[in-house]
Amino acid sequence: MKFVDEFRDAELGRAVAGEILATVDPGRHYKVMEVCGGHTHSIYKYAIDDLLPENVELVHGPGCPVCVIPMGRVDDGIALAQQEGVIFTCFGDMLRVPGSKGSFLDAKAEGADIRMVYSPLDALRLAKSNPDRQVIFFAIGFETTAPSTALTLMRAKAEGIENFTVMCSHVTIVPPLRALLDSPDLRLDGFIGPGHVCTVVGARPFEFIPADYDKPIVVSGFEPLDVLQSVHMILKQLAEGRSEVENQYKRVVPYEGNLKALEVLGEVFELRPHFEWRGLGFISQSALKLSEAYADFDAEERFEVPGVRVADPKACQCGEVLKGVIKPWECKVFGTACTPERPIGTCMVSPEGACAAYYNYGRFSQDREAV
Amino acid sequence: MTDFTTVPEPECDHTTGCITCGDEAVAMTVLKLDSERGLALCADDGGRRETVEIALVEAAEGDVVMVHAATAIARVEARDLGGRELGPEAIPA
Numbered sequence: 001m002k003f004v005d006e007f008r009d010a011e012l013g014r015a016v017a018g019e020i021l022a023t024v025d026p027g028r029h030y031k032v033m034e035v036c037g038g039h040t041h042s043i044y045k046y047a048i049d050d051l052l053p054e055n056v057e058l059v060h061g062p063g064c065p066v067c068v069i070p071m072g073r074v075d076d077g078i079a080l081a082q083q084e085g086v087i088f089t090c091f092g093d094m095l096r097v098p099g100s101k102g103s104f105l106d107a108k109a110e111g112a113d114i115r116m117v118y119s120p121l122d123a124l125r126l127a128k129s130n131p132d133r134q135v136i137f138f139a140i141g142f143e144t145t146a147p148s149t150a151l152t153l154m155r156a157k158a159e160g161i162e163n164f165t166v167m168c169s170h171v172t173i174v175p176p177l178r179a180l181l182d183s184p185d186l187r188l189d190g191f192i193g194p195g196h197v198c199t200v201v202g203a204r205p206f207e208f209i210p211a212d213y214d215k216p217i218v219v220s221g222f223e224p225l226d227v228l229q230s231v232h233m234i235l236k237q238l239a240e241g242r243s244e245v246e247n248q249y250k251r252v253v254p255y256e257g258n259l260k261a262l263e264v265l266g267e268v269f270e271l272r273p274h275f276e277w278r279g280l281g282f283i284s285q286s287a288l289k290l291s292e293a294y295a296d297f298d299a300e301e302r303f304e305v306p307g308v309r310v311a312d313p314k315a316c317q318c319g320e321v322l323k324g325v326i327k328p329w330e331c332k333v334f335g336t337a338c339t340p341e342r343p344i345g346t347c348m349v350s351p352e353g354a355c356a357a358y359y360n361y362g363r364f365s366q367d368r369e370a371v
Numbered sequence: 372m373t374d375f376t377t378v379p380e381p382e383c384d385h386t387t388g389c390i391t392c393g394d395e396a397v398a399m400t401v402l403k404l405d406s407e408r409g410l411a412l413c414a415d416d417g418g419r420r421e422t423v424e425i426a427l428v429e430a431a432e433g434d435v436v437m438v439h440a441a442t443a444i445a446r447v448e449a450r451d452l453g454g455r456e457l458g459p460e461a462i463p464a
Contacts, residue, residue, distance in 0.1 A: 038395040091440075119441030121424065141440070144396065148442035151409075151424045196396045199437060199445045222395065252396075252437055252445045260427045261444060 007223030008046075016228040017051040023235045030056045031187060032234055033324055035177065036194035037064030038222050040354050044361030046224040052231065059188065059324035060354035062176045062280065065141040066093045067322065067346040067353045070276045072308040073169055074099030077138050079306050080167060080299060081112040087130060088114045089123040090138035097349050100310040120152035120166070127156070127164035136299045138167045144196040146170045146288060147261040150268035153290070153297050165299035168289050170269070173197050174205050175286035176277060181213050185325055190234040192227065193219035195249045200265075202257025203245050210243035221249040268294050278312060278346055279319025318345035321354050328358040335359060396437035396444060399423065401430050413438060 024030065034040055040060045043049055049058050062068055074097050081088035081104065088104070095104045095116060108114040113133075117123045120137050127135035139149045149166060156164045173194060180186060193206055198219045209217045216237035220230035230248045237244060247253055268291060275287030290298040299305070312318065316338070317331040328334055328347065338344040340356050347355040399413035399421070409426035413436065424442040436443040 041395075118421075121422075121441050144444065145440050147427060147444060148424065148440035151426060151442060196437070196439060196444070199396065251448050254445075258427055258444060264427065 007221065007225040009225060013051065013225055013228055016225065016232055020051075020056070020228070020232045020235060021053055023232060023239050024053050024056060025239070026053075026055065028055065030189050030235065030238070031059055031324075032056065032190050032192060032231060033059045033061045033180075033188050034192040034220075034227075035061040035173065036192075036197065037067065037353060037357075038196065039192055039194075039220065039227060040064070040357045042222050042224065042227055044357040046227075047361070048224055048227050048231075051228065056231065056235070058192075058231075060321065060328075060357075061191075061324060062180065062277070062322045064347070064353045065145065065171065066091075066097060066349055067318065068171060068176075068277045068280070069094070069097060069140060069169060069346060070278045071098065071100050071310040071312065072276070074103070075101065075308040075310060076305050077167060078102070078104060078107045078112070079308075080136055080303055081107055081114050083134075083303060085133055086113065087126060087133050087135045088112065088138065089117045089126060089135060090114070091118075091140065092116045093349060094138060094140055096343065097346055098343060100308070120149045121155075124152050124156055124161065124164055127161055131163060133163060134303075135164050136167055136303075137164070138169065140169045140171075142171055142173050142194070142197050143200045143265070144194075146269065147200060147258075147264055150264045153268050153294055154264065156297060157294065162296075165297050165302050166290065167299040167305075168269070168287075170288040171275065171277070172271075172286055172288065173201075174208075175283045176280055177206075178208070179280060179283050180323055181209070181215075183323060186323060188215065188324070189238060190215050191217040192230050192234070193217045193245075195219055195221050195226075195253060198247075198249070198253045198257065200258050200261045203247050203253065203255045204257070206245050210245060214243045216243050217245050219245070219247045219249050219253055221252065267291065276309070279322045313344055316345035318347045318355075321345075321347050328355040331355070396439040398435050398447060399438045399443075401425070401432050401434050401436060404430075404432055411436075411443070413443075 104114050123137040203219050206217050209215050216234050218230040218233045220226050269288040270291045271285045272287045272289045274282045274284050276282050295301050315333045320326045338348050343349045347353040399415045401411050403412040411423050411425040413423045414420050423438050428443045428446045430436050430446050435447040437445045
């Protein structure tokens with residue numbers, strides 16, 4: 001397919017790998033964070049880190065929307081799903097995320113009507129075809145996914161659908177990045193920027209990274225050549241003593257973002273004062289709730305939600321993995337008590353989660369990384 | 372008449388990824404536009420068809436759009452098409 005095949009060309013990939021080798025200082029260790037879980041997935045799937053010099057280390061960031069949902073939020077969702085007359089809908093990966101007393105899948109097995117959907121629009125269709133039931137959509141995702149929820153809510157409002165609500169757990173990427181950069185136990189040289197979040201918000205919101213922290217960030221696509229070229233652009237900035245926002249993914253990302261999408265987000269959502277992130281704790285203004293104009297569609301307004309707070313399991317080190325402090329395989333329960341089939345931590349649930357990606361694709365290169 | 376109402380059977384294989392859960396978008400070609408309802412029928416590389424919200428992008432039939440959670444969030448621009456144009460600085464001629 002055009003725009004895809006060109007970016008999987010092995011010969012070009014080897015050429016970029018050669019350029020990377022020529023750019024690095026052999027005496028320096030480089031630590032580059034891929035913010036987005038989609039990049040983590042690509043890196044393992046295409047074994048991109050095998051093409052990099054040993055002194056260039058890729059560190060996984062907090063950008064998997066499933067991985068950052070705290071256990072209490074899952075418990076709240078299950079409580080809603082168990083209410084009489086409710087059809088509870090969510091994306092596939094969310095079904096397997098463990099709460100304190102089990103996952104959505106467990107609750108479904110116990111009789112709750114929980115259904116997987118591809119999109120909020122599918123959930124709205126369910127509401128229209130089940131007018132005697134209340135359909136709740138559990139909305140997760142960064143700025144990439146929020147416009148889809150927003151458009152669906154606008155459609156529901158325009159069509160006067162009264163049995164459709166959203167439990168909004170959309171999060172924003174800039175506040176956790178700032179929290180990470182302020183974290184004392186973290187040393188990073190640069191960032192691979194989240195390409196599809198930037199499709200919506202643009203590259204401008206990331207200007208604080210070079211301005212306040214003097215580190216380069218390159219907004220990147222997701223094909224193997226995209227990621228390799230972005231790593232090269234970051235290393236080149238470092239070699240030349242520059243710190244800038246650069247856009248490798250120009251074919252998709254306008255620097256100012258998608259203005260129509262931003263307008264829609266502004267109408268439907270407002271910032272929550274604070275939101276709990278798994279492993280990162282409470283972060284100010286890091287998540288979205290429905291605006292006053294859409295309060296009728298807010299499941300947390302219309303239904304009783306317990307507001308559960310649950311500490312992460314002690315054995316689980318998702319927080320340190322999300323901050324890039326440890327590698328997935330350095331977690332005490334990785335691959336033993338915690339596997340994609342029976343996850344303890346959220347990073348093992350979604351394929352975009354660092355632990356699941358590592359378990360599925362990368363664990364055989366562990367020896368090489370340990371050298 | 373194009374059927375925009377089909378709901379595909381959801382399937383989620385956690386070993387290969389559920390695209391809606393991650394920050395992932397899929398390149399799809401616009402086959403048919405229904406501007407009045409803000410919807411488009413699109414097809415991916417493998418021929419899978421999906422009804423997509425198209426209100427956020429300016430796209431015509433035949434354009435390639437990036438689709439996430441059944442919403443087109445960007446139109447892919449042809450100006451960066453092709454390996455050489457991908458990154459002349461990074462890729463030796």
